[in-house]
Amino acid sequence: MAGRIIGVDIGTSLTKAVVFDDAGVSIADACTPSTVHHLPGGRVEQDLDQVIGTVVTVVREVAARLDEPVAALALTGQGDGLWLRDAGGAAVRPALSWLDGRANSVVAKWQASGVSQEVFRHTGSGIFPGCHAALLSYLDEHEPESLDRAVVAGYCVDAVLQRLTGEITVDVSDASLPFLDPVTRTYSAAAIEACGLGHRRGLLAEPAPAGAVFRLNAAGAALLGLPEGLPVTAGPFDLPASAIGAGVREPGDGILTAGTTLACQVLTRDVSWDRDGEPAGMFLATPSPEDYLRAMPAMVGTAGIDWVCGLLGIRVEQIGELLTQSPPGANGVRALPFLSASGERAPFVDAGARAQFAGLSLETTRADLVRALCESVAYAARHCFASAGLSGRLYACGGGVRSAEWTRIFADVLGTGIVIPGDPGVGARGAVFTAGAALGEPFDAEVWARGAHTVAVRPDNAETYERGYRDYLAALDGARPLWRI
Template sequence: MIIGVDIGTSLTKAVVFDRSGVSIAEASTPSEVRHLPGGRVEQDLDQVVGTVATVVREVAAAIDGPVTALALTGQGDGVWLRDEDGRAVRPAISWLDGRANALLAKWQADGVTREVFRRTGSGMFPGCAAAILSYLDEHEPESLDRAVVAGYCVDAVAQRLTGEITVDVSDASLPFLDPATRQYDERAIAACGLSHRRGLLAEPARPKSVFHLNAHGAELLGLPQGLPVTAGPFDLVASAIGAGVRKPGDGILIAGTTLACQVLTDNAEFNADGEPAGMFLSTPAIGEFLHAMPAMVGTASIDWVCRLLGIEVPQIGALLAESVPGAHGVRALPFLSASGERAPFVDAAARAQFSGLSLEHGRADLVRALCESIAYAARHCLEAAGLSGRLYACGGGVRSAEWTQIFADVLGRPIVIPSDPGVGARGAVLVAAESLGEPFDVEVWASNSRTVEFVPENVEFYQGGYADYQASLAAARGLWRL
């Protein structure tokens, strides 16, 4: 009985699976996300740890039998500063944060982002650790002075539960890790002006590392002291594993708050002269990587249009059905995040737009144009990541049959969707079982899925729509300003 815990940005979820990969108990509770002036987005570590305790206690009480391990995954990027006891020295800074927008733009102009990308294959964006740490070093150095470790969500929770200061190699991948050696690239750190803060970076844990609940963690969760705990990989990698991505060339589309597109590869080589965006994420398997293009567009854009139009999210499917492919001529660019875009290009000034509107158009056309534009962004990302094999998908966005069909038609390929939505927790549990020496049958777990086929005539139509999207994007990029 391994409890998988997925600590998302706005929701923490715990799931217990049977040996065939079917969930037998689950619980969820929201986390608080503070949106502050100046594009700042923060979270309280104590509150997040409290959500973990809530869901773990709930599922542990619902199962018949002892808990044998705890498998953690969760949001990545951002900066979670802690002291030696795991206490936050300041509120955690989210990956959604935009306070370093201007700094990132300066780094792009000065060639810093290009240099880091050339060394690690990772593009930087305002919410990544490098930009946030550099911003804090200039504007809030006392916080860095008080901290012992600058880590991420999963390792912050793990420290509170086990007392261990660690980081999974997947979290450490962006932006300082050399994917081939799984070691930090000191020149990349120096390029960001952070060599004097190098001591804040925990060394990546070895593959199959297992920690154990200490007395505090046991009391917090109501579980036995000494219970095995695994801390990672973080949610992008865990979701790929949980969905069934196994072969190089296979990919996954995570239609969540953001649009995370990833392709599995056994080759860490990259075009050092290409667009400095995306990242190579190390996986639990040495020699395998996920080439990730985590765009900032996603279901947050759908939430925005629902608020704007005064509708509920469940109405989206019906509105999509009211319009037609091409949204009666309405086009959109979906870049609504205050921190711009991070894949497959990086631009803190990226902003959304609608065009082709007239008095004849209604809200169904606006909704469809936005959903189509997000699907075009997914195609852009997956092409940049090198998708050549099977495509899996998960996240809140694929709960809409109508929107999932748009994704399949725009991408021109079938989409495999796991029947259980908790794929992040699934992946964390599979990794934990492997680390404990009692692996589950991954093929059996991956068999619980359905496939959405594309409609050939829609694929042909969307070829032209994608070309128009690319042209609109190229024109807009010359106009964006911070």
């Protein structure tokens, strides 16, 4: 390939651009924060123009460092939420984040009335407050004028793509939740109607075909300082992009993303599901038409660790040290990690889900509280992978695995070694890897997988964590009837 592909990962709080060499090693990168507005009533919003500005900043910075031309731009980023735009790509209102909790009551009503179960029967995906269905329904009732002004109800990545290329489309991975029939990879009219949104069907862009390549238009080229007509790919979004970038290749293999939230995914070619089972999780379509990721993206993760650090007056950098100061089992302290204002979405959906600590005494230390919370997140991961069907190798990425001790806890609780990729930017890696294939110049997957290392299980902790996991499930079963919105 003549030149390099710039991978851009548009995260919730950070946008990062990375350029890789032919061996998948990063040779240039840049990052800049995005602004996330946390508002009363569980509302979480972002400004599209500010997000576009972060993309411009990091792409220009990386491009200026290269001593060879830019061959293409590969976009990935956060999924879910609701990014409403007009025909020119301008936001008709601030974007509603996937973290948004204003539609909690909508989801609770749908769970009670059977709507969530009906959608799950058609799509294999659960509905949660920050997904398209709930947010569209909420705005349809409380802010219909915004939907009336919009031409497209999309996601972050396709909102950026529209601004750079003028194209209105969506990657099939983003479209997977909540309305896509995974068998046909088309929208389920029955699922849309079940949510009472048939009259808003026109806002849903049709998924782009596999391997779609777009081009920078004049406006996009001017923004980025790159040539008009430059190839651009857009997707998959960050969860499947991370799986691709980490090295997930075989059915049964999985990836744990310990980020702001905890994403657990398993590669599968079987899109059958228990249509009367718990309506949670999702089937995420990948660039390969026969491959799907059974995803359980829980709302627990490093955001909870940030919270406990703030509460206890400790620095995040101290987590590893504190984890070594409390033994496996946290001296009897146990936790449920559900700290998100919008509850939980996998492996069950409950907008009222809330956290708890148990087993406290006057002898409980800060280290015990931190370890109990970290162990509870690992138990949540095990619960998710049990539902997703993990049977092969497990990979991991995200800020959480920067803590060696927390990664060891994940391995011990899950009972399997964890492969940590050599380069942490797996989302951008997956986007660039996908772009190479779409442009007809694929990268060597085996070469890109080099440099990884494996965190092994410590057998001495097995009994403690087996008992801890049983206690976690029992505490969860006892808490669920008590949660209220």
